[in-house]
Amino acid sequence: MRRTxxxxxxxxxCSYSPGSHRFIxxxxxxxxxRAGCLDVGVGPHEASRDDAPVVTYAxxxxxxxxxxxxxxxxxxWGITADGVEVPLVARDPRRELGRREVAxxxxxRAAIEYMPAQRGIRPLLLTVCVDLTAALPGVGTRRFCFDPxxxxxx
Numbered sequence: 105m106r107r108t109x110x111x112x113x114x115x116x117x118c119s120y121s122p123g124s125h126r127f128i129x130x131x132x133x134x135x136x137x138r139a140g141c142l143d144v145g146v147g148p149h150e151a152s153r154d155d156a157p158v159v160t161y162a163x164x165x166x167x168x169x170x171x172x173x174x175x176x177x178x179x180x181w182g183i184t185a186d187g188v189e190v191p192l193v194a195r196d197p198r199r200e201l202g203r204r205e206v207a208x209x210x211x212x213r214a215a216i217e218y219m220p221a222q223r224g225i226r227p228l229l230l231t232v233c234v235d236l237t238a239a240l241p242g243v244g245t246r247r248f249c250f251d252p253x254x255x256x257x258x
Contacts, residue, residue, distance in 0.1 A: 122166030140242030182229030
């Protein structure tokens with residue numbers, strides 16, 4: 105049975121201390137950036153598999169006003185051992201992803217499973233990359249690549 109979107113708790117987070125990169129006593133994933141009011145962390149989730157990576161996103165709002173993120177707009181791809189790029193799409197059977205508010209001074213996490221865009225293929229992915237450019241206003245070009253099997257780093 106396939107996993108659904110594991111968690112989307114952007115609206116139900118807790119108070120965030122600007123620049124701390126911590127949420128409910130744990131650090132944001134190691135790949136970090138800032139997008140306007142948002143401190144952002146991204147990395148592999150412990151539930152990742154070679155053929156269906158799960159990516160953890162952590163967002164902390166450092167401002168006194170709401171900020172927005174659209175994790176559905178993240179562009180993702182995997183790279184096989186042969187160097188072939190495989191486009192990936194977020195698994196979102198309940199249509200939970202989209203533009204969401206992160207309340208002022210709050211933080212949250214989302215863990216999203218990605219599947220090959222081309223149905224019927226299940227390649228072994230050695231690297232997973234995400235481009236946050238379209239997902240986070242003000243981020244500029246931000247691409248992160250990591251080993252999907254290195255979960256637990258989030």
